[in-house]
Amino acid sequence: MGTLYNLLTHVAGAHLQVAQGFNKKLKTFVQGRKRSFQILEEAIGSGDQSIWFHCASLGEFEQAVPIMEEVRKKYAQYKIVLTFFSPSGYEVKKDTTLADAVLYLPLDTPSNARRFIELAKPRLAIFVKYEFWPNYLFELKKKDVPVLLVSGVFRKNQIFFKPHGGFMRKALRTIDHFFVQNKASEELLKSLKINNSTVSGDTRFDRVSHQIEMDNTLDFMEDFKGDSLCVVCGSTWPEDEILLEGFINKHPEIKIVLAPHKIDPEKIEALQSLLKTKTVLYSEKNKTALNDASVLIIDAIGLLSKIYYYADIAYVGGAVGKTGLHNILEPATFGVPIVIGNNYSKFPEAVKLEQLAGLFAVANSEECDRILTRLVENQHLRNKTGMICGHYVNSNTGATAIILDYLDKLNRNGLI
Known part of the structure; x- marks a missing residue:
């Protein structure tokens, strides 16, 4: 079996050498290994x-x-x-x-x-x-x-x-x-x-629990959120954004942050085309634009863990399709209720939080709209589910x- 494994590994390596010419990510995968x-x-x-x-x-x-x-x-x-x-x-x-x-x-x-x-x-x-x-x-x-x-x-x-x-x-x-x-x-x-x-x-509980002890203030988020309710949608993929589109366009009064997993210009343009409310990109931000916009798109990396500090509700991407659920513990550590897609069975933390009623899984845009609207309109529900999330993190470090x-x-x- 070892001989077969090694043969297949060599075949895969040869295939990658050819396939890299047709796929940007594969090219990065192959060329990066040369050094x-x-x-x-x-x-x-x-x-x-x-x-x-x-x-x-x-x-x-x-x-x-x-x-x-x-x-x-x-x-x-x-x-x-x-x-x-x-x-x-x-x-x-x-x-x-x-x-x-x-x-x-x-x-x-x-x-x-x-x-x-x-x-x-x-x-x-x-x-x-x-x-x-x-x-x-x-x-x-x-x-x-x-x-x-x-x-x-x-x-x-x-x-x-x-x-x-x-x-x-x-x-x-x-x-x-x-x-x-x-x-x-x-x-x-x-x-x-x-x-x-x-x-x-899971050592991620230790990782995210340290985040709450840090200075998480971000001036641009202070300007954007103000006193409004804020929904942070983190690590979203196109299928997540289609799910969220209806809710976002119906609620210009809510401040919504979209932090897509892929920030290539064409992906950002496709996301912008879905939105009918006033939108500003992080890369083009200024105080006036942030105050006036309903949606802030984060076209940069490394900011999301601090942005969750400003969330009243979090949507975490990756579980609508097959890409894999992203980190729900980052918002959970701040005591924020969480909404995700319904493909999460391989993620023990999501399974447990759903059982504890700190997380809501949605199968389609109608369910997503209904759950997010409930959380927006019901502060008691937000507080209760958020407390469950925060306690879950604290009790698993x-x-x-x-x-x-x-x-x-x-x-x-x-x-x-």
Whole structure:
């Protein structure tokens, strides 16, 4: 099975070389990896060792952040290497100061894995949530490098739990400890006789809980919101915006922030064409325009977590189609009621918040209009559901501390 996996990986690599000519994102994916080894060579000297964090994309990076911050302080003798699989993670966070080397993870071939580990010289590897690359895991095991999975989530439809998943189960068993988000994931691991796991929860709760302690004021949001009720629609995709269109155009008296996931000019123009109310772009803002506009479109990155501070209601995108629900914990930490699409079953935090009545899932524009209107008109409902969200975040912090305790134990035993 390993031979087949490696063959398919090489075939996929060759296919990507051709396909990049027809797809901008694939071109970024392929071309970005050409510098990966060079970045490592420049950042990690002959006398250095590192702690390696691997994230699939931006969401997993947010889960890694609270651990990285503490590792930076407690284990300052090590360089931090941060790898991404996806351009949507790397391109946004390539300049983060939390890591000494930020790069795309080279494709999972035996030769790439050997070269990467030779250059990175990791003393510890931390994989986030659900990225499992067999050749890298086997090479780390061969070099006696401890490997942790943090904020892990397992589902019974994954290949590990299928009769034909023996090769991937072999890779999974190289991991020294699993820190999983929920009991169901722990039980699935136990069904494979993997018992080296801890239900620690999701480190994103720690990440977002710190946000409320920061200065979240934004002058442009003060000017835009004023004393009006504000609905913040974060990380929206075109299908979300179609869902929201009717509500937005019916309510020019409400201040609405739209922060689309994609901010290419053509995407912004398509969004503007849907809107019949007075709209201003963040990139073209001035005080008069902000005061007069009903809708503010955020055509920039890095602002959303603070913008949620101003929300009376939040809509979080990604769950209308199949792109995947974005981070609902960012608004939840501010005690804001949340509305999402109805494709959220793979996101434990959304499932739980819906059960607790802090979150509303909608299937179409009529349901979206009805729920948002209820929340606008009923302050008691807003306050009640918002309190549920805030309490949910506060009661689920602590995953980072559990993981750091384990790292301290590794350190005391001379393993890092």
